[in-house]
Amino acid sequence: MSDRDRDEEGRARSARPRDGLGRPLPYDAVGAPRQPEGVRRSPEETLTEAQRLLDAGMPFHAHEVLEDAWKSGPEHERELWRGLAQLAVGVTHAARANTTGAAALLRRGADTIGPYAGNPPHGIDITGLRTWAQTLAGSLHTGHEPPPAASIAPRLRG
Template identity: 65%
Template sequence: MDGANGTNGAGSPVPGRTDAARDRDHEGRARNARPRDGLGRPLPYGAEGVPRQPEGIVRPPAQSVAEAQRLLDEGKPFHAHEVFEDAWKSGPDEERELWRGLAQLAVGLTHAARGNRTGGARLLRRGAGAVEEWAAGPGGGPRPHGLDLAGVTAWARELATEVDRASGGPVDPRARAPRLRGAA
């Protein structure tokens, strides 16, 4: 299905799909309005999900960090990733890699919490590398916006190693949430 008009790639109709069946925003862009659980997994239409993070919010960096930490503490790393993604997309160019790396860390925790150990470990390491690389760069530093980047990267690498070695089920995202500003 090409998704644009309810047809498959050959232009044949797909049963049950029409333009009206697609979730669209006020500008006509595709948006998935299905409810989601706390880890961002789609639920059936009509099911009760958790409130979604609004997209495209421009927040001051301190507010982004505080909101992401709140969501991580609640066991909602997928939602925290959306906050980091907003900061990455709306922030200054010189900070984009920092926020992108933090978003990858949150997605890594999301995957580990969903039971995707391989993807979780990979994203935790990728995010840790991005954050560490940004901190070592010309515009970086160890504690921008009060973030404990050394602590966050150590947390991510430790969790990635644990996830790789474990044969059990999903990681508890609330219990394994990072402290973005260091020990409380």
């Protein structure tokens, strides 16, 4: 029998609180409020909530909101939401000083959303996000103080 934390369906879920960058804290610590999983939101609600979290310096939590859209959205938009979630995780890694992981995810996210540039859905600034991601990925340097997440957060819509 495993002593891992489990949800109601028996899936492994860490009950440890997390900080604003998603790092686990001791069980008795007060962490950032967690985003509920599996919430179905409209694209407008998803973008508004993800932007709020990015602006608050909580890109890990923004990624969870975008991941819900990726997993529950229409098939033709799944790669869009997956790419946006990758960008949020890239910001998370940059703020955690994982420059290699950050650069890889920022570039992967930029590539993933690229096919939507010709007809950007929901007012998302695909071209601006791709430029932002490539620029940030190229500016990250090992050994430097990591930037605060809110200071490098993108604008999802133009």
